[in-house]
Amino acid sequence: MRDALFQDSLRRARKIGEAASISQEVIEALMRPQAMLQASIPVRMDDGSTQYFTAFRCRYNSILGPTKGGIRFHPDVTQSEVQALALWMTIKTAVVGLPFGGGKGGIIVDPKSLSPMELERLSRGYIRVMADFIGPDLDIPAPDVYTNAMIMGWMLDEYQFIKRCKAPGVITGKPIELGGSLGRDEATGRGAYLCLKELEKKRELIPNETTVAIQGLGNAGYHVARLLHQDGYKIVAMSDSKGGIYSAQGFDVESIWKEKTAARQLNAVYCDQPIGGCDNIPHKKISNEKLLQLKVDILIPAALEAVITEDNAAKIQAKIICEVANGPILASAEPLLEKNGITIIPDVLANAGGVTVSYFEWVQNRQGYMWTLEEVRSRLEQIMTKAFDEVWGTAEREKQSLRSGAYTLAFRRLEKGINSHGSREFFNGHS
Ligand code: GLU
Numbered sequence: 398m399r400d401a402l403f404q405d406s407l408r409r410a411r412k413i414g415e416a417a418s419i420s421q422e423v424i425e426a427l428m429r430p431q432a433m434l435q436a437s438i439p440v441r442m443d444d445g446s447t448q449y450f451t452a453f454r455c456r457y458n459s460i461l462g463p464t465k466g467g468i469r470f471h472p473d474v475t476q477s478e479v480q481a482l483a484l485w486m487t488i489k490t491a492v493v494g495l496p497f498g499g500g501k502g503g504i505i506v507d508p509k510s511l512s513p514m515e516l517e518r519l520s521r522g523y524i525r526v527m528a529d530f531i532g533p534d535l536d537i538p539a540p541d542v543y544t545n546a547m548i549m550g551w552m553l554d555e556y557q558f559i560k561r562c563k564a565p566g567v568i569t570g571k572p573i574e575l576g577g578s579l580g581r582d583e584a585t586g587r588g589a590y591l592c593l594k595e596l597e598k599k600r601e602l603i604p605n606e607t608t609v610a611i612q613g614l615g616n617a618g619y620h621v622a623r624l625l626h627q628d629g630y631k632i633v634a635m636s637d638s639k640g641g642i643y644s645a646q647g648f649d650v651e652s653i654w655k656e657k658t659a660a661r662q663l664n665a666v667y668c669d670q671p672i673g674g675c676d677n678i679p680h681k682k683i684s685n686e687k688l689l690q691l692k693v694d695i696l697i698p699a700a701l702e703a704v705i706t707e708d709n710a711a712k713i714q715a716k717i718i719c720e721v722a723n724g725p726i727l728a729s730a731e732p733l734l735e736k737n738g739i740t741i742i743p744d745v746l747a748n749a750g751g752v753t754v755s756y757f758e759w760v761q762n763r764q765g766y767m768w769t770l771e772e773v774r775s776r777l778e779q780i781m782t783k784a785f786d787e788v789w790g791t792a793e794r795e796k797q798s799l800r801s802g803a804y805t806l807a808f809r810r811l812e813k814g815i816n817s818h819g820s821r822e823f824f825n826g827h828s
Contacts, residue, residue: 588750
């Protein structure tokens, strides 16, 4: 599937663009990445042998600014997946109005199989092969699936070593001490939460009567669960890659998180307890597939892409889906969900809080001035609620889904960017 992901994302973008009468110039510009680098990273393993890892970085489109997007470490990374994710970053940054284009990177690796020192060598190796392809004004990486602040710190360190100067703006999601921003760790989850709060007003949802299921308890999944739980929402199901847990009366998110991550303090970066092993909390075990099909009000896929396909779309019973993961719903599955009246808050809006605070981090690095947590949170709220309103308004006006509304909004911004270099009419002498 991951090999077909890029084609699937292109078909969806073209279809929405044409339905919204976006100019062919914009659609064509978005049909291919501007630059794509594939490299092999040699890593000295702890046993003295050398292993080679395949790495990618895609600078998809830079019309609106330097390209921006995370780096993922995963055994199933493919070039097609990286390109799809980079296209979505291009749309995402335009939806929230950031002065960035879209990019993405990845390494084919199972990071959990590496020792912490092998992981550090691999992270530094990535920067050694990519150092001339990235830069604070060119392409700015960040964390994504199975990468975190510590890995960003190693990468920054290596970049600065190669360039012989301090350049904190080359990477975001860094540790605070190395120039990271307060509030970056919770930003993706908080952004999704802010979208759901806006939907709460539109749909008059009553938190303690609203049930939520969350697939994936990584950083983003945890923070959105925590914030919704604080507001009284009933988090009835959660999962990680090993499986899920269910409780009709709802979970206390903090105690699950504490129990799940207790092992992390003692062991390596990726070591934590599977959620199904949290035995102090009463629960029923369920599979990830069953979690998706629960009869809940809100379903939050917060793990990987392509989990809702034509095969299971008809079985989804949630009323609202908030896409915290990138691309959890395949384009081909979407009509089935829409037919069943499901409201989808699309990834390019729902998870844009992460890149928005990455933008704040980059601004702070350039200013050499740190913002307070309150400042970060209040600016994030301004950007997310404005973007939500604009997407909602576009969708309503044009009788589209929220995804089509978000794409249309982004494409129009990209269109303005392209046309400011001279439109077709201008070159034909008509304006
Ligand atoms: N990986 C995140 C995303 O997919 C964050 C990207 C960033 O901060 O640049 O949006």
